[in-house]
Amino acid sequence: MEIGIVIHGPDVVDSGMAKEVLKILKEFGHSSAIMAGTIGKTAVLDANLEDVIDIRKSLKPSRCIEELFRTKDIVVLLNHGKTVENGLFFSNIVISRLESRTVRPLIHIERPGMPDGKIVPWNLDSLEFARKLSNILQLEMTAIPEMVTPISVDDHGQRIIRKVYGVHPGEKIMINGIIVGFAQSEDIQIISEDGFITEIKGARIKEHGLEKLHGYNKRTPVDLRSCWVKSGPLRGNKFSVRKKDNVFKYIVREEKKNHEPDERIKAVLIDHEAEKTFELIRDANVAVTIGDDTTDIAGDILFRLRIPIIGITDGDIDGLSHLKHICTGSTVIRLQPNSDDIVGKHIRKTLFKENNYAYFDSIKILRNNICMMSKEYFVFSTDY
Numbered sequence: 001m002e003i004g005i006v007i008h009g010p011d012v013v014d015s016g017m018a019k020e021v022l023k024i025l026k027e028f029g030h031s032s033a034i035m036a037g038t039i040g041k042t043a044v045l046d047a048n049l050e051d052v053i054d055i056r057k058s059l060k061p062s063r064c065i066e067e068l069f070r071t072k073d074i075v076v077l078l079n080h081g082k083t084v085e086n087g088l089f090f091s092n093i094v095i096s097r098l099e100s101r102t103v104r105p106l107i108h109i110e111r112p113g114m115p116d117g118k119i120v121p122w123n124l125d126s127l128e129f130a131r132k133l134s135n136i137l138q139l140e141m142t143a144i145p146e147m148v149t150p151i152s153v154d155d156h157g158q159r160i161i162r163k164v165y166g167v168h169p170g171e172k173i174m175i176n177g178i179i180v181g182f183a184q185s186e187d188i189q190i191i192s193e194d195g196f197i198t199e200i201k202g203a204r205i206k207e208h209g210l211e212k213l214h215g216y217n218k219r220t221p222v223d224l225r226s227c228w229v230k231s232g233p234l235r236g237n238k239f240s241v242r243k244k245d246n247v248f249k250y251i252v253r254e255e256k257k258n259h260e261p262d263e264r265i266k267a268v269l270i271d272h273e274a275e276k277t278f279e280l281i282r283d284a285n286v287a288v289t290i291g292d293d294t295t296d297i298a299g300d301i302l303f304r305l306r307i308p309i310i311g312i313t314d315g316d317i318d319g320l321s322h323l324k325h326i327c328t329g330s331t332v333i334r335l336q337p338n339s340d341d342i343v344g345k346h347i348r349k350t351l352f353k354e355n356n357y358a359y360f361d362s363i364k365i366l367r368n369n370i371c372m373m374s375k376e377y378f379v380f381s382t383d384y
Helices: 019-026 038-046 061-069 086-095 123-139 207-213 245-254 274-280 292-306 342-352 363-374
Strands: 003-006 030-036 074-079 104-109 118-121 154-155 158-164 173-174 178-183 188-193 196-201 204-205 229-231 265-271 286-289 309-313 331-335 357-360 380-383
Touching: 003 019, 003 061, 019 030, 019 074, 019 123, 030 038, 030 061, 038 274, 038 292, 061 074, 061 086, 074 086, 086 118, 104 123, 118 123, 158 229, 173 188, 178 196, 178 207, 188 274, 196 204, 204 207, 229 274, 265 274, 265 342, 265 363, 274 286, 274 292, 286 292, 286 342, 286 363, 292 309, 309 342, 309 363, 331 363, 342 363, 357 363, 363 380
Parallel strands: 003 030, 003 074, 074 104, 265 286, 286 309, 309 331
Antiparallel strands: 104 118, 154 158, 158 188, 173 178, 173 229, 178 204, 188 196, 265 357, 331 380
């Protein structure tokens, strides 16, 4: 039997259950696993599982499932939500985005190792295997869902209202990876007019986050019907950070794409896009990160890959990151409030020529150029 496993998020890895489930599934045949999610990939590195869980691809869970449908006999979605209700709602959203849920046997394993964990068979063909997993993992098996529950959206054409489930007061609310508000109740509704967020009921809006979400002056609309909304921390603190000498080569140096002279270094720009760190960093020697949370999150990821950063921050941090680690050789520059975006735009235009990467003679030269461009807003810098 060929078994495909889609793993989502870091918690199921940090708990040790991803490794355990993979071991169990291996007894039934040949299995291959893929991780969906940037922080989940970081957890895979920390757990020393990058040889058994593919972290090279950057696909949403639904796309991962559809890819595995083409080559596997059965597909398993493995997740550990904040609560079982959160996890089951997550799988509903994922399954609702599939062209068909009956192509192959499809099973969702939610919160394995926990008393409230569940096994969800998503079609008739998955019932037999789901029962076996239920017995082995000692998890309750649910009935086949009669219908896929889509995202709760009231669509009035130009005006859209989206309800967000499983939010707890005090949690951060993110849209497409950007913090846009702070929950004040469990009843959260996001409202948009013509693609622009105008209100978040039950939460305090972060105006600067909405500016980022909509691309500042570009005024980029967001479709509440399909965008990804998340609340709560990116990752818990129950893990140990790991550095591996060859992990950088393993992930980002598969092919030599740098046609510049070997003595030059490649720098990438991560501008409020920490969730794209793994994709952007390919073949790079250093990363320039724009934004406080972006610098913390991307810096933490790149610590494992031994890639230094030059971070541009202004103190507008939301504490989105979990534990913070920065690679030796990095510099984080602190600017005056509300100025990291100004300097970031200047860096993108002048040094990166509106691209996500550029070549320089050395990291030192790049750092000096950035310091010169930041001097009008400079407060202090920290070397690591």
